[in-house]
Amino acid sequence: MSGGQAGAENGALTVMCGCDDQKVFDRVRPVFDAYAKACQRMGDAGSGQLTKMVNQICIAGVVSGLAEALNFAVRAGLDADQVVEVISKGAAQSWQMENRSKTMVRDEFEFGFAAEWMRKDLGICFDEAKNNGADLTMTKLVDALYAKVIAMGGARWDTSSLMKLLTHPEK
16 A cells, blocks of 8 residues: 555555455455555555555655755755745656655654655565565665664654755764
8 A cells, every 4th residue: 555644544545456366356446445546456466565665666766856856955045845836747746745845844754654664665675676686776775864864863754854864964
């Protein structure tokens, strides 16, 4: 699943499902539809978990890029909210930008999907990458950044707390 606490509360989760039998999936689909805005069978058992790994790799990269971009905007003297307003209408648009940019700029991270949970998920991705040969160079870099966030006391901060590393660098 993807969508976090807000998605769960609003019945707007995304479900990535692995199931060996399409008929079984079709039979349980109404249950997913009760709390999900999207649900798809990704293949046999295990395929949903692999798809969730893809999701987490994407989020890690997007959040890291967004943190760097917002920090750049602020340091350049731009109004970060105004920047996001315009660039979110183009190719840079993302869920993270729409839902986390304002709190990132305002140094608010006491909510959402915890950094420690992201590290757990990325660890699962790294284990799978050993099996399938995928190169996760960027993901390993972002994982190291999350380790720094946790060392700062941010284990339960939202994943967008990567911004904190840029706005409050170690001395």
